[in-house]
Amino acid sequence: MNNKGFVSLVGAGPGDAELMTVKAVRLLQQADVVVYDRLVSADILNIIPTGVSRISVGKEVGNHCVPQEQINEIIVSLAKSGRKIVRLKGGDPYMFGRGGEEIQALNKHQIQFEVVPGITAASGCSSYSGIPLTHRGMSRRVQFITGHFNDNDPLDLNWKSIADPDSTLVIYMGLSNLPLAVHSLIDAGLPASTPAAAIQDGTTSSQQRVITTLGLLNDAIHQRKMKAPVMIIIGEVVTLADELDWFQQSLDRGDINNGIEGNDLSQPVKREQTK
Numbered sequence: 001m002n003n004k005g006f007v008s009l010v011g012a013g014p015g016d017a018e019l020m021t022v023k024a025v026r027l028l029q030q031a032d033v034v035v036y037d038r039l040v041s042a043d044i045l046n047i048i049p050t051g052v053s054r055i056s057v058g059k060e061v062g063n064h065c066v067p068q069e070q071i072n073e074i075i076v077s078l079a080k081s082g083r084k085i086v087r088l089k090g091g092d093p094y095m096f097g098r099g100g101e102e103i104q105a106l107n108k109h110q111i112q113f114e115v116v117p118g119i120t121a122a123s124g125c126s127s128y129s130g131i132p133l134t135h136r137g138m139s140r141r142v143q144f145i146t147g148h149f150n151d152n153d154p155l156d157l158n159w160k161s162i163a164d165p166d167s168t169l170v171i172y173m174g175l176s177n178l179p180l181a182v183h184s185l186i187d188a189g190l191p192a193s194t195p196a197a198a199i200q201d202g203t204t205s206s207q208q209r210v211i212t213t214l215g216l217l218n219d220a221i222h223q224r225k226m227k228a229p230v231m232i233i234i235g236e237v238v239t240l241a242d243e244l245d246w247f248q249q250s251l252d253r254g255d256i257n258n259g260i261e262g263n264d265l266s267q268p269v270k271r272e273q274t275k
């Protein structure tokens with residue numbers, strides 16, 4: 001490897017800054033430059049020390065995000081300048097995050113790297129909405145699918161294998177093609193009465209949760225005027241949402257105090273001395 005800069009591809013988790021890994025926080029504190037995506041929350045950006053350059057590659061230019069090829073070029077050219085780069089991505093970089101493509105671009109230029117996993121949105125939304133991804137007697141399998149293909153290619157998935165009533169189905173980026181996905185699942189044999197949930201802005205203080213059925217999911221999302229980022233969870237496990245909830249109902253009542261906002265993770269926590 002040449003003596004160039006170093007890139008840490010880091011998962012920022014789903015939104016709540018305290019869901020970042022200790023390693024991710026340390027790397028942000030030691031970075032020369034942070035290149036971040038649209039889904040990285042303001043609380044997480046607050047961890048970056050003043051003076052560290054920040055480059056947003058998720059800002060919409062017209063209606064388009066910065067194209068992936070251009071993001072790759074930005075990271076490569078920053079790394080070639082010999083600096084420590086943190087490439088910060090929402091959730092986990094290798095879960096529908098195109099993290100692999102960025103590493104391939106670094107490899108082409110013989111730039112050294114490391115990859116730091118993050119809590120993926122499915123996991124965060126599951127915990128913060130009271131919906132376990134698996135539960136004995138309800139779900140034997142979890143499937144993570146994308147509801148959106150690159151370049152708006154048609155959503156050409158094997159619906160027969162996906163429509164399994166004994167599994168949990170998690171749909172990332174599911175909003176734009178939701179009517180097609182619902183129709184295809186029902187057509188492939190999944191009952192319209194299958195429990196379904198949509199979680200918007202999961203793990204943050206603006207989280208919204210809709211609990212309904214597959215057949216009514218699209219209307220429920222429209223009625224609530226939900227907007228991306230939204231996670232769709234379909235399966236029997238959704239029936240546990242109220243029993244296992246610890247976050248949403250307190251949030252709706254406005255009485256939650258779990259420190260999800262305004263934490264200064266750059267400072268050590270001082271504990272009261274006890275005798």
Ligand SMILES: C[S@@+](CC[C@H](N)C(=O)[O-])C[C@H]1O[C@@H](n2cnc3c(N)ncnc32)[C@H](O)[C@@H]1O
Binds near residue numbers: 015090120231
């Ligand atoms: C391009 S994918 C990136 C996923 C990310 N790499 C991860 O591991 O979570 C973006 C999609 O993730 C989901 N997502 C990410 N953060 C979310 C959040 N806080 N609440 C709900 N869904 C979220 C949404 O489906 C969104 O459209």
